[in-house]
Amino acid sequence: MLKLYTAPTPNGKKPLILLEELSLDYSIHRVDLGKGEQFLPDYVALNPNSKIPTLVDGETEITVFESGAILLYLAEKTGQYLPETPQAKYQVIEWLMFQMASVGPMFGQLGHFLNGASEPVPYAMRRYEQEVQRLCRVLDGQFQTKEFIAGAYSIADMAIFPWVAAYDYLDLPLEDYPHLLRWFETLQKRGAVQQALALLS
Numbered sequence: 001m002l003k004l005y006t007a008p009t010p011n012g013k014k015p016l017i018l019l020e021e022l023s024l025d026y027s028i029h030r031v032d033l034g035k036g037e038q039f040l041p042d043y044v045a046l047n048p049n050s051k052i053p054t055l056v057d058g059e060t061e062i063t064v065f066e067s068g069a070i071l072l073y074l075a076e077k078t079g080q081y082l083p084e085t086p087q088a089k090y091q092v093i094e095w096l097m098f099q100m101a102s103v104g105p106m107f108g109q110l111g112h113f114l115n116g117a118s119e120p121v122p123y124a125m126r127r128y129e130q131e132v133q134r135l136c137r138v139l140d141g142q143f144q145t146k147e148f149i150a151g152a153y154s155i156a157d158m159a160i161f162p163w164v165a166a167y168d169y170l171d172l173p174l175e176d177y178p179h180l181l182r183w184f185e186t187l188q189k190r191g192a193v194q195q196a197l198a199l200l201s
């Protein structure tokens with residue numbers, strides 16, 4: 001049995017989308033971030049960084065933290081959503097890394113300075129807004145010629161989707177990026193994506 005420790009945040013939704021796409025048998029263990037449950041010793045033993053998500057695979061007794069690593073683990077375990085041929089596989093991995101290193105941190109910081117900062121910091125708001133806009137242009141350019149981020153639907157799309165889905169919270173005018181919007185609406189219509197979002201709502 002797979003156990004997913006998660007919460008209703010963009011990073012927390014990524015592995016849920018994959019679990020739903022794979023129709024795997026799994027259970028959800030909600031970590032209440034507001035109550036600081038991510039800092040409890042039992043949880044820190046699973047995830048030394050005190051963040052969600054974390055996956056525990058009871059079959060292999062492997063524990064994986066970092067959402068990108070969880071996506072790779074499940075894709076490799078099942079042989080799905082990560083191509084086998086090296087060129088196609090590394091195209092997925094490069095966009096997954098792009099999400100983990102750029103989209104997640106920059107969108108996250110913009111969300112913080114727009115909605116969560118204890119005082120307004122105009123410089124930080126401007127800096128992260130510009131960087132998020134730049135990243136959206138990169139995504140828009142890729143979706144101009146590709147149906148999905150690395151060609152076929154993959155774990156890289158599942159990693160990017162929850163951050164783009166936070167467009168409202170980020171004051172992000174998605175209509176300025178027509179190809180990104182087309183991709184977003186395609187994913188939004190997938191049953192597994194809708195099911196994953198509903199599970200945490």
Ligand SMILES: N[C@@H](CCC(=O)N[C@@H](CS)C(=O)NCC(=O)O)C(=O)O
Nearest residue numbers: 009010011033051052053066067068
């Ligand atoms: N790079 C990590 C980031 C995880 C992360 O930042 N999780 C946030 C929620 S989206 C969290 O657990 N925050 C709780 C805290 O910072 O105390 C991943 O992708 O798994």
